[in-house]
Amino acid sequence: MRSLLLPALLAFSLAAQDKPAPVRLTPLRPSPACTVSQEIGISKVEVAFSRPAVKGRKIWGSLVPFGVVWRTGANAATVITFSHAAKVAGRDVPAGSYSFFAIPGKKAWTLILNKRVKQWGATDYKKEEDLLRWDAAPTAGPNLEFLDFRVLPKDASSALVELGWAKLRVSFPVTFDTRAIYWAMLEDKLRQAPDTDWVPWYQAARYCQDQAIEPQKALAWIEKSLKIGESFSNHETAARVYRDAKRMPEALAHLQKAIDLSKPGGAPKEYTENLEKELAAWKTGK
Numbered sequence: 001m002r003s004l005l006l007p008a009l010l011a012f013s014l015a016a017q018d019k020p021a022p023v024r025l026t027p028l029r030p031s032p033a034c035t036v037s038q039e040i041g042i043s044k045v046e047v048a049f050s051r052p053a054v055k056g057r058k059i060w061g062s063l064v065p066f067g068v069v070w071r072t073g074a075n076a077a078t079v080i081t082f083s084h085a086a087k088v089a090g091r092d093v094p095a096g097s098y099s100f101f102a103i104p105g106k107k108a109w110t111l112i113l114n115k116r117v118k119q120w121g122a123t124d125y126k127k128e129e130d131l132l133r134w135d136a137a138p139t140a141g142p143n144l145e146f147l148d149f150r151v152l153p154k155d156a157s158s159a160l161v162e163l164g165w166a167k168l169r170v171s172f173p174v175t176f177d178t179r180a181i182y183w184a185m186l187e188d189k190l191r192q193a194p195d196t197d198w199v200p201w202y203q204a205a206r207y208c209q210d211q212a213i214e215p216q217k218a219l220a221w222i223e224k225s226l227k228i229g230e231s232f233s234n235h236e237t238a239a240r241v242y243r244d245a246k247r248m249p250e251a252l253a254h255l256q257k258a259i260d261l262s263k264p265g266g267a268p269k270e271y272t273e274n275l276e277k278e279l280a281a282w283k284t285g286k
Contacts, residue, residue, distance in 0.1 A: 031074035038151035040159050041178030042185060044083040047100070047161065049073035051146040059166040064104055069112070069122045072102050072163060073147055077119040080161070087175040088113065089134040098131060102163075102170070109136050109170050134172070141169040182207070190221075201225035202234040209240050219245060232262040236275065243282070255279050 029050070037046040052074040057063050064070050071077040081097040082088075089111075097117050103110040113132045119125060147165040154160060157178040162171040186204050193200040202225040208218035218241050225234045239255035242248070255275060262272045 029075070033075070034149075036149050036151060038153060038159055040153060040174070040176050041156050042182055043086070043176040043178065044081075045086075045151050045159060045161065045174055046081040046083075047078065047149040047151065048081075049078040049147070049149055050075040051148065052165075053146050054143075054166055060104060060168060061106070066105050067103060069125050070102050070104060071119075071122045072100050075120070077101065077114075077117075077121060077125075078149075079117050080113070082174070084176055084181050087173075088132060089136075089172045091132055091134065093132060099125075101125060104138075107137070109138055110134070111136050111170070111172060136170050136172055139169050139171075140167055143167050179211070196228060198225040198229035198231070198234060201228070202231075202237055205234075205241060206237045209237060209244065212244075215241070215244060230257070230261065232258040232267055235261060248282070252279065252282060255282065 031050040031052040033050050035046060035048045037044055050073045077099040079097050080100045082093060082095050084095050086093050093113065098113040098115060099117050099119050101112040101114055101122060103112070111134055112130055114125065114129050115131050116129045141164055143166060144164050150162045150164070152160045152162060158173060158175040160171050160173055162169055186207060189200055190204055201221045205218045205222035205225065208214045208221070222234060222238045222241050226238060235254045235258035239251045239258060242251035242254060256279060259272060259275045259279065262275065
């Protein structure tokens with residue numbers, strides 16, 4: 001019996017291997033998916049949503065009822081992702097992804113970050129899974145046929161996230177502690193940096209000099225960079241670090257070295273010319 005089953009199983013297996021893979025068409029969605037993102041410092045805000053269209057319908061208080069939880073888009077609930085811990089409308093939010101819901105009202109909206117992502121619409125929404133709720137006032141704006149999200153930078157640490165559809169806009173602020181986030185990244189990178197690469201030590205020193213912080217660390221790091229390898233870049237930064245420390249003889253020497261290395265080093269002509277002008281000004285005490 002066994003000898004009869006084996007050929008049959010083999011024939012079935014070969015037939016299955018010859019069967020072509022199924023063919024499926026990609027659905028044409030009337031509310032196309034979209035993802036928008038914006039860097040703030042070295043952090044990022046990302047919004048993933050689907051764009052429903054007005055199509056001549058009354059939106060607010062009709063297609064989107066007042067007083068009812070709404071997914072802020074079409075299809076799956078909109079998801080907002082913060083790469084680092086942030087403040088949303090002034091309140092702490094850990095890094096991660098959140099479903100973004102709203103309860104629209106005529107004069108005020110309730111905006112919601114919910115801890116469960118991958119929700120289809122608001123059918124499975126549970127208030128007890130909310131991370132945060134806050135109020136926002138809607139404002140008027142130019143007509144938008146398709147729902148839109150924008151993340152608008154305000155400065156190196158903050159942005160405004162704006163939802164717009166039809167003739168209405170609702171927005172809220174997002175703020176990162178950019179300096180602390182960057183410093184944590186800097187220290188982590190330096191812990192990984194080998195003693196044979198001058199670049200990270202130069203970059204760390206330049207960041208400190210640009211931001212006018214940690215002058216002693218800037219000095220130690222630029223000196224370490226120069227011991228590993230010399231370039232017009234780290235000599236220029238050394239000049240600025242020494243100038244900030246009011247050690248002008250060393251500052252002038254490093255700026256001259258930066259000029260000398262820039263000429264055969266492939267730097268743009270304008271870069272060298274600007275350093276030469278700066279050197280002349282430093283020598284006159286300007």
